[in-house]
Amino acid sequence: MRAQQLVLGAIELDLKAADLPPLGWYDVLLELSRVEGGRLRPYEIEERTLLAQHNLSRLLDRMDKAGLVQREVFSQDGRGRWVVITESGRAMQARIWNVYAAAIQRHLGNKLNNGQADQLAELLAVLSQKS
Amino acid sequence: MRAQQLVLGAIELDLKAADLPPLGWYDVLLELSRVEGGRLRPYEIEERTLLAQHNLSRLLDRMDKAGLVQREVFSQDGRGRWVVITESGRAMQARIWNVYAAAIQRHLGNKLNNGQADQLAELLAVLSQKS
DNA sequence: CGATTATAGATGCATCTGCATCTATAACGG
DNA sequence: CCGTTATAGATGCAGATGCATCTATAATCG
Numbered sequence: 001m002r003a004q005q006l007v008l009g010a011i012e013l014d015l016k017a018a019d020l021p022p023l024g025w026y027d028v029l030l031e032l033s034r035v036e037g038g039r040l041r042p043y044e045i046e047e048r049t050l051l052a053q054h055n056l057s058r059l060l061d062r063m064d065k066a067g068l069v070q071r072e073v074f075s076q077d078g079r080g081r082w083v084v085i086t087e088s089g090r091a092m093q094a095r096i097w098n099v100y101a102a103a104i105q106r107h108l109g110n111k112l113n114n115g116q117a118d119q120l121a122e123l124l125a126v127l128s129q130k131s
Numbered sequence: 132m133r134a135q136q137l138v139l140g141a142i143e144l145d146l147k148a149a150d151l152p153p154l155g156w157y158d159v160l161l162e163l164s165r166v167e168g169g170r171l172r173p174y175e176i177e178e179r180t181l182l183a184q185h186n187l188s189r190l191l192d193r194m195d196k197a198g199l200v201q202r203e204v205f206s207q208d209g210r211g212r213w214v215v216i217t218e219s220g221r222a223m224q225a226r227i228w229n230v231y232a233a234a235i236q237r238h239l240g241n242k243l244n245n246g247q248a249d250q251l252a253e254l255l256a257v258l259s260q261k262s
Numbered sequence: 263c264g265a266t267t268a269t270a271g272a273t274g275c276a277t278c279t280g281c282a283t284c285t286a287t288a289a290c291g292g
Numbered sequence: 293c294c295g296t297t298a299t300a301g302a303t304g305c306a307g308a309t310g311c312a313t314c315t316a317t318a319a320t321c322g
Contacts (some may be wrong), residue, residue: 003255004135005181042301050136055279057302062277079287079300111257120254124134126242173271186309188272193307210270210317 007107014103020096021066024051024059029068029093032085039084041074068092138238145234151227152197155182155190160199160224163216170215172205199223 012022027049032038040048046056060083063069068089074080085093112120143153158180163169171179177187191214194200199220205211216224243251 001135001139002181003258004132006259008132043299050133052280053301054281054303058278061302074300077288077300079285081301108258111260112254116254116257119250123243123247123251123254126247127134127239128137129242131238131242174269183310184271185273185311189308192272205270208270208318210315212271 010107011100011103014106015096015099018099020099021092023100024049025063025068026093026096026100027051028056028059028063028083029085029089029096032069032083033090033093037084038090039072039082041080042083045083063089141238142231142234145237146227146230149230151230152223154231155180156194156199157224157227157231158182159187159190159194160216160220160227163200163214164221164224168215169221170203170213172211173214176214194220 008023015022028045028051031045031048032040042056042060043053045051046053049056051059060069060071064071068086070084070086072082072084074082108117139154146153159176159182162176162179163171173187173191174184176182177184180187182190191200191202195202199217201215201217203213203215205213239248
């Protein structure tokens with residue numbers, strides 16, 4: 001818990017210092033940017049990111065207002081929506097990645113060698129397994 | 132990040148299911164319960180827990196209102212306060228620990244053997260070191 | 263001393279999160 | 293079909309968090 005808080009906090013500070021939005025925004029932008037057509041249903045984003053439904057709904061409000069995504073109707077199911085990444089959203093994803101990658105390097109890469117990083121990833125993968 | 136979110140979320144759910152307050156409360160109660168006299172200055176709690184100052188200040192409001200801690204004047208320095216754990220606070224700390232310990236066992240202990248747990252702790256300690 | 267600066271803690275305000283619930287639509291079962 | 297139940301997503305409200313700033317007191321330095 002302590003390590004996560006410290007590392008995440010340090011990364012978020014780096015983002016903030018570069019006037020970029022928090023990591024949650026990046027997670028959404030990344031998922032959208034790497035699927036065909038740049039569009040996903042909200043529940044798909046939810047599954048991929050571990051954001052809670054109500055939380056994602058309002059994050060999308062903010063990202064929509066910021067012009068990074070747009071909501072469109074999903075005609076096959078009247079309940080559903082498409083969330084589509086905009087050009088500006090793709091640009092933002094790239095800008096964040098520049099800073100994010102450097103932050104990962106600084107706060108993780110500089111502290112662990114490759115073997116340790118692999119080991120850590122493996123142990124955390126074990127913890128992430130459903131129970 | 133994912134592992135932390137999953138494991139912490141699962142532990143918090145266990146606490147909530149037992150009608151207990153979130154882990155932040157436990158952190159404060161634990162620190163207070165294990166010092167002589169059961170009292171610390173707010174800034175000391177802050178250092179030990181990584182809670183932000185303004186955040187801790189209001190957490191203490193809530194814990195005070197719940198009768199788990201009391202604030203007392205600190206006569207050596209007019210700016211300072213004592214935070215003192217109450218009997219009820221000690222009882223709560225113990226009640227939380229029962230549930231918390233079981234949750235740690237379920238969500239960590241059952242997934243990692245001792246060697247893996249040690250390895251993980253060691254890697255995370257490396258990450259926690261100041262830059 | 264007295265003015266400046268630093269520290270301890272509290273607080274107003276905006277944002278974010280969780281929780282429950284709501285609306286709208288779809289699926290299902292008799 | 294129609295009533296019940298399930299699913300997608302939004303929203304009102306309370307509680308939590310971050311940020312900046314405020315008050316009060318201490319320490320420092322000319």
